[in-house]
Amino acid sequence: MCPPPAIATENLTKRYGDAAAVTDLDLTVESGEVFGFLGPNGAGKTSTIRILTTLTEPTSGSARVAGHSVSDRASVVEHIGVLPEEPPLYEELTGREQLEYIAGLRGYENWDRVESLLERFGLAEDADRRVGTYSKGMKQKVGLVQALLHEPEVLFLDEPTSGLDPRAARTVRDTISEVAAADTTVFLSTHILPVVEELADTVGVLYDGDLVAEGAPADLTDDVEAGSTLEDVFLDVTSEQEHERPARR
Numbered sequence: 001m002c003p004p005p006a007i008a009t010e011n012l013t014k015r016y017g018d019a020a021a022v023t024d025l026d027l028t029v030e031s032g033e034v035f036g037f038l039g040p041n042g043a044g045k046t047s048t049i050r051i052l053t054t055l056t057e058p059t060s061g062s063a064r065v066a067g068h069s070v071s072d073r074a075s076v077v078e079h080i081g082v083l084p085e086e087p088p089l090y091e092e093l094t095g096r097e098q099l100e101y102i103a104g105l106r107g108y109e110n111w112d113r114v115e116s117l118l119e120r121f122g123l124a125e126d127a128d129r130r131v132g133t134y135s136k137g138m139k140q141k142v143g144l145v146q147a148l149l150h151e152p153e154v155l156f157l158d159e160p161t162s163g164l165d166p167r168a169a170r171t172v173r174d175t176i177s178e179v180a181a182a183d184t185t186v187f188l189s190t191h192i193l194p195v196v197e198e199l200a201d202t203v204g205v206l207y208d209g210d211l212v213a214e215g216a217p218a219d220l221t222d223d224v225e226a227g228s229t230l231e232d233v234f235l236d237v238t239s240e241q242e243h244e245r246p247a248r249r
């Protein structure tokens with residue numbers, strides 16, 4: 001029997017006043033896959049992620065994550081890890097204290113894993129310095145480690161390689177491959193399309209709150225023309241939409 005999808009939304013809608021950010025979104029992400037969530041600025045990606053991670057409520061429609069309704073915040077939060085655009089960190093804690101604090105909140109006491117992740121992300125030497133003294137990239141790495149520390153079923157990553165140097169970005173991509181190989185579902189939102197091309201099993205393109213293309217990267221690129229890239233798909237789909245629909249806002 002197939003496991004239930006890791007993420008399933010039905011008619012999911014988010015409005016801010018009169019402005020629609022997400023409109024009747026029907027999205028299914030199968031368990032264990034890496035889903036690349038693309039879309040131009042303002043398409044509604046962050047709003048969708050905020051609903052799926054229970055940070056905001058939908059205006060209408062429904063969503064389930066790891067088998068639980070997003071209205072059941074406690075159950076969803078237990079099964080997910082989140083790296084938002086701005087990682088939530090306590091500047092006054094050291095890197096190690098930050099991770100120990102988050103691990104403690106989750107009742108996760110595998111300190112060896114904390115140490116090995118610090119090592120892996122090149123943070124071990126600076127682990128006893130305050131987070132407030134870290135560079136943007138170091139904060140991003142601590143944010144990622146705290147998102148995946150407790151081995152969540154579903155990992156939400158919003159621009160995970162933002163601000164990282166090439167070596168750190170490589171570590172992040174390798175880490176995503178590894179957690180995906182260990183059956184974690186990864187919901188990956190990024191504008192860096194080669195990362196999606198490398199890692200995603202399925203890609204969805206959001207435009208003005210609607211899902212306008214979805215499929216395996218190779219199928220989507222074949223639909224444009226042989227030899228094209230995901231960037232070509234993105235440009236093709238979004239310019240088609242620009243011509244087809246009047247500005248909604």
Ligand SMILES: Nc1ncnc2c1ncn2[C@@H]1O[C@H](COP(=O)(O)OP(=O)(O)OP(=O)(O)O)[C@@H](O)[C@H]1O
Pocket residue numbers: 016019020021039040041042043044045046047048
């Ligand atoms: N708190 C808010 N109040 C009002 N409007 C909002 C709010 N958050 C988002 N929006 C609007 O909703 C729409 C979708 O925004 P969202 O941040 O979800 O897009 P995005 O795809 O994540 O964009 P980006 O790629 O630029 O991060 C935009 O028009 C944005 O201005």
